[in-house]
Amino acid sequence: MTIRIIRQPLTTVDAPWIAVGIFEKNGGPASDLTGTSIEALAARLLEEKEIKGSVGETTALHEPVGFLTRGVLLAGLGPRAKFDARNAYAAGVALAKRLAGKPREKVAVSLAAVLEAGDAAPVSALVEGLIVGMQGPGLHKTEPNRHPFEVVFVAPDGTSDERLVGLERLAARGEVVGQAVNLARTLANTPPSEKPPKVLAEVIRKAAEEHGVAVEVWDPARIRAERFGGLLAVAAGSDEPPAFVTLDYLNGGDAPTLALVGKGVTFDSGGLSLKPSASMEDMKADMTGAAVVVAAILAAARLELPINVKGYVALTENMTGGRAMKLGDVLTMRNGKTVEVMNTDAEGRLILADALSYAAEAQPARMIDLATLTGACLVALGTKIAGLFGNEEAFAKELAEASQAAGERVWALPLDDDFKDSLKSSVADMKNVGARWGGAVTAAKFLQEFVADVPWIHLDIAGPSWADSESASRDAGGTGCFVRTLTVLMEAAARS
Ligand code: BES
Ligand code: MN
Ligand code: ZN
Secondary structure (H helix, E strand, C coil): CCCEEEECCHHHCCCCEEEEEEECHHHEECHHHCCCHHHHHHHHHHHCCCCCCCCCCEEEEECCCCCCCCEEEEEECCCHHHCCHHHHHHHHHHHHHHHCCCCCCEEEEECHHHHHCCCCCHHHHHHHHHHHHCCCCCCCCCCCCCCCCEEEEEECCCCCHHHHHHHHHHHHHHHHHHHHHHHHHHHHHCCHHHCCHHHHHHHHHHHHHHCCCEEEEECHHHHHHCCCHHHHHHHCCCCCCCEEEEEEEECCCCCCEEEEEEEEEEEECCCCCCCCHHHHCCHHHCCHHHHHHHHHHHHHHHCCCCCEEEEEEEEEEECCCCCCCCCCCEEECCCCCEEECCCCCCCHHHHHHHHHHHHHHCCCCEEEEEECCCHHHHHHHCCCCEEEEECCHHHHHHHHHHHHHHCCCEEECCCCHHHHHHHCCCCCCEECCCCCCCHHHHHHHHHHCCCCCCCEEEEECCCCCEECCCECCECCEECCCCHHHHHHHHHHHHHC
């Protein structure tokens, strides 16, 4: 799909539906409603508090007088002064969810309000939201409950040719990024028995090859030859063999390399330290870090960014089979460090240890890992904010700014050395679990033992990777979080 942009008065737009932005309180409707029958109506609805214009609110006005269209959908954008990528994305999701509920060929979306709110950056976020909202989590519904439609943007009549070209570029970028988010969502939403490591690795291989990204899939023999003791131990309890996938998108000449590392546990039962049933319900999504790494690299390739990125994803199940790792087992990881297993449910850090060590050996300029790593991070920051850890302040700040620009949320947590004390083991170099409190931090400290001197960021995405229930502006299930942030970060690298 390519989003077309037309320039004409809204009243003359020939589409079954036109979505028009409306700001909260006295922010009012977009200027292209000025002089139409809806201008006064929308103002009155706001005045009488029948509608609020809050983000995610949608109000259908049928058969508007003086319009060619059969319906105008007022889409809330929140306060005018606060309109940013986050609100644009949410508004896009909400309006797409609302209109994709039944088949419609085409929906016109007015850009006036978005453009009035300031610079054109939220245009991409709006498109990302539209693309994401058109796809739901109902992968196995016998009757599809989401019907993607063609989007036609309506720019105000006086928009210059130059501006229009810029808008087209932003819309095209938004489509690529939105589709990457959807890929990560779909992989997370896929039932666990449909995506054992080998199958997921082949899905990744195929997608990478389609986009000209070099890809290698390691089988268990190779993983053993490479001494990935953590990945092998976690996989030992499963009948499904593990896989390790490397991705190379090297389009930046001698520019510095960014390494992206993802946790890919395709189902986390906890292993012998078995999770209670309720805690296992969403553990098919414990491979979100891996999915996001893959999706972000594919987005970089589709955007043809002039950068060097290497991806590393470790794929395994965490099960309770007869060969499962046991409490008290000692593993030797890729970098030679030994780890005493004291909780088999702390498996993410075991597979990341090998992946990070291996990635660090190639001496990338910077490294980011993404992992649904700890419930403790959910306790600390809730379901919508990722924990941000890093060994270099400037890099962490850059990532925080990228997330802000992308409309996603991170919060820095400490990485102080005393948190390492509780990982002490009497038989090995360390244990895989720390003391009761501060579990997100001890997990990050554990990972730090495997990154050598590489400037590194760990994003604990246990919270934002998944939505337990849906809302007007978000679907239930996998969110594909941080594909957007990573894209912004990679674009910044392309400019520097
Ligand atoms: N995959 C889980 C973390 C998780 C929990 C992700 C909830 C998403 C939602 C991880 O492998 C895990 O089980 N972590 C343990 C670590 C503990 C045993 C130290 C946890 O958080 O309970
Ligand atoms: Mn676990
Ligand atoms: Zn896990």
